[in-house]
Amino acid sequence: MEALFDFWAAYGSTVTFAMANAFFALSTYAVLSTGVLSFTTVTFAAIGGFLAAQMVGQFGLHVYLAFLIAGIGGGLGAAVVASLFLRLESHWMALASLALVLITRVTALNTPGLTGGVNGLVVPVTISQFELFVLLTVTTLVFYRLHNSWYGLASRAVREDAAVASTMGISPYRIQFTAFLISGAVGGLGGAALAFTLQFISPDTYFIGIAFTMIASTVLGGSFHWFGPIVGALIFTALPAAMQAVVPAVEDVAKGVVLILIMVFLPRGLIDPRAIGLRRAAKRRRDIEHEAEKTHA
Amino acid sequence: MLEVASQPLLLEVNSVVKRFGGVAAVGGLTAHVRQGSVHGLIGPNGAGKTTLINLITGLLHPDEGQIHFAGRHLEKMKPQQIAGLGITRTYQNVRLFSGMSVLEQVMTGCFLERKAGLFSSFLGLPSARNDWKRVREHAMHLLKRVAMDHTADELAETLSYGEQRRIEIARALGSNPRLLLLDEPTAGMNHAEATAVGLLVHELRDAGITILMVEHNMGLVTEFCDSCTVMNFGQLLAEGDPRSCIANPDVQEAYFGRKNDAERIKSLR
Ligand SMILES: Nc1ncnc2c1ncn2[C@@H]1O[C@H](COP(=O)(O)OP(=O)(O)O)[C@@H](O)[C@H]1O
Ligand SMILES: [Mg+2]
Numbered sequence: 001m002e003a004l005f006d007f008w009a010a011y012g013s014t015v016t017f018a019m020a021n022a023f024f025a026l027s028t029y030a031v032l033s034t035g036v037l038s039f040t041t042v043t044f045a046a047i048g049g050f051l052a053a054q055m056v057g058q059f060g061l062h063v064y065l066a067f068l069i070a071g072i073g074g075g076l077g078a079a080v081v082a083s084l085f086l087r088l089e090s091h092w093m094a095l096a097s098l099a100l101v102l103i104t105r106v107t108a109l110n111t112p113g114l115t116g117g118v119n120g121l122v123v124p125v126t127i128s129q130f131e132l133f134v135l136l137t138v139t140t141l142v143f144y145r146l147h148n149s150w151y152g153l154a155s156r157a158v159r160e161d162a163a164v165a166s167t168m169g170i171s172p173y174r175i176q177f178t179a180f181l182i183s184g185a186v187g188g189l190g191g192a193a194l195a196f197t198l199q200f201i202s203p204d205t206y207f208i209g210i211a212f213t214m215i216a217s218t219v220l221g222g223s224f225h226w227f228g229p230i231v232g233a234l235i236f237t238a239l240p241a242a243m244q245a246v247v248p249a250v251e252d253v254a255k256g257v258v259l260i261l262i263m264v265f266l267p268r269g270l271i272d273p274r275a276i277g278l279r280r281a282a283k284r285r286r287d288i289e290h291e292a293e294k295t296h297a
Numbered sequence: 298m299l300e301v302a303s304q305p306l307l308l309e310v311n312s313v314v315k316r317f318g319g320v321a322a323v324g325g326l327t328a329h330v331r332q333g334s335v336h337g338l339i340g341p342n343g344a345g346k347t348t349l350i351n352l353i354t355g356l357l358h359p360d361e362g363q364i365h366f367a368g369r370h371l372e373k374m375k376p377q378q379i380a381g382l383g384i385t386r387t388y389q390n391v392r393l394f395s396g397m398s399v400l401e402q403v404m405t406g407c408f409l410e411r412k413a414g415l416f417s418s419f420l421g422l423p424s425a426r427n428d429w430k431r432v433r434e435h436a437m438h439l440l441k442r443v444a445m446d447h448t449a450d451e452l453a454e455t456l457s458y459g460e461q462r463r464i465e466i467a468r469a470l471g472s473n474p475r476l477l478l479l480d481e482p483t484a485g486m487n488h489a490e491a492t493a494v495g496l497l498v499h500e501l502r503d504a505g506i507t508i509l510m511v512e513h514n515m516g517l518v519t520e521f522c523d524s525c526t527v528m529n530f531g532q533l534l535a536e537g538d539p540r541s542c543i544a545n546p547d548v549q550e551a552y553f554g555r556k557n558d559a560e561r562i563k564s565l566r
Contacts (some may be wrong), residue, residue: 149418150411150429157405160394166376167354167386169409169472178415224396274396277452284451 016197018237019132023190025217025229030183032223034176035159038097039211040081041187043104044074046206048188049195050115053123063125067192074188075181082180108203120202127196143226220262222269307332307507313362315348322348324531335498335508337518337525341551345531346511347389350478354386355379383475387465393453399464400449403436406471439467459486479510495521515543
């Protein structure tokens with residue numbers, strides 16, 4: 001009975017963390033779906049997390065209002081980052097974004113007035129799993145609408161071939177700038193979600209761990225549809241917990257192995273709309289051949 | 298052809314130079330395209346034809362010289378601005394978007410044709426939904442025009458090369474351009490398919506679209522082009538009426554001289 005209770009406790013927190021990670025994965029997807037690989041989600045998460053914690057702790061604002069401010073803060077941070085980073089070539093941008101992750105941590109460490117520095121911040125309020133679920137659902141709805149709008153079509157074009165897209169009147173810069181704003185807002189929400197879940201944050205909360213999780217989730221789930229990063233975050237968060245229940249020491253190894261297997265055998269991730277089209281085309285070819293054989297016989 | 302000759306110039310390329318390293322891919326070329334004409338751009342491989350099309354569409358910027366389109370300077374404009382003025386194109390090596398259905402490809406080409414803003418489209422406002430439907434019908438109509446409407450929902454990359462070329466033409470027509478640039482639209486097609494493209498080009502011209510096309514098939518050039526420009530080594534070799542251009546000894550030399558050399562070298566071995 002005791003064991004069952006423990007299992008539930010562990011399971012419950014896994015779901016909560018999976019949802020927080022889904023925000024980070026979606027934030028990464030937001031830019032990746034326009035052809036930009038960027039680790040800046042970590043920075044947006046830090047902005048959102050510390051902002052939300054301060055809003056609640058210092059100013060006694062309601063949690064919902066703190067989330068709103070975290071989203072806006074992340075978005076503003078993203079506007080600054082985008083206007084600097086979008087000048088860079090894509091591989092340099094990826095590298096610069098990684099540098100920004102390091103800078104973020106050092107900055108957080110050295111501004112104790114805002115972040116609590118090395119001591120971190122205690123977050124005096126929490127949110128329920130249900131509230132987090134609602135927030136994630138609303139965010140997902142936003143991605144659903146984006147996908148099925150002119151923005152979605154234009155962003156897929158920019159990702160596949162920015163030069164060609166530009167000769168059709170689509171400005172790659174504008175699409176990618178917008179993508180950064182979305183990434184910033186969603187990253188900020190994720191940072192706040194993590195703050196209210198952990199109830200204690202420090203500069204190390206928003207560091208390489210998140211960078212690894214968000215990239216792995218997006219690669220695992222796939223970055224060609226909004227459902228991919230959500231599925232990826234769920235599996236990537238739940239799998240190590242499940243593995244640990246079986247073989248305790250295996251967690252980190254399992255993470256790495258799964259990631260490598262996915263990259264080798266499913267380079268486009270688990271959720272891949274294109275694969276469906278390819279399968280349909282293959283089936284059509286088979287049917288045609290079949291017909292030809294029949295009429296021949 | 299007389300009517301075409303009296304039409305105003307739509308595109309003027311004046312002494313345009315584009316260098317790659319030390320090599321001038323386009324070396325001081327001057328060329329004109331009259332409104333309402335089908336203008337052929339011919340010349341052997343490496344003559345600089347694709348580079349010229351890249352310069353006109355803003356994917357490259359000239360080192361020297363000017364490009365005027367309907368009285369506007371294009372040299373410093375971004376590709377999306379040039380597209381906004383009404384110039385669209387196809388690519389020598391088909392460049393359709395991976396992962397998109399045929400209809401989505403053409404819808405993307407209709408980006409400038411939409412009336413709904415990105416935000417109202419995101420919100421899914423009724424006006425934006427109606428606009429999406431209208432553009433969708435426009436795209437389907439274009440697919441019908443190139444006889445590809447039956448493949449609307451299929452993944453474009455699973456289709457044949459000739460089919461992909463036709464989809465690319467439909468995509469380029471999406472924003473109702475004034476000038477359409479076709480870079481070797483019939484490459485890899487058989488005679489019947491190529492003739493169909495030629496007929497489509499005439500239909501488009503009769504609907505008011507000016508066309509500049511790179512074409513290697515001299516039969517098609519004489520049959521479907523009203524005028525032409527011949528390039529060699531980035532420079533103008535001949536211009537004017539397609540028949541007299543092709544009959545020009547310099548052009549014959551540029552196109553077939555090398556082939557004769559090649560044959561001779563082969564026979565020497
Ligand atoms: N991006 C580029 N970088 C370097 N050289 C190029 C580039 N594009 C074209 N060239 C060179 O410019 C010349 C003209 O090429 P191109 O315009 O493609 O000719 P065409 O289309 O007439 O066959 C060729 O010698 C080619 O190698
Ligand atoms: Mg070429």
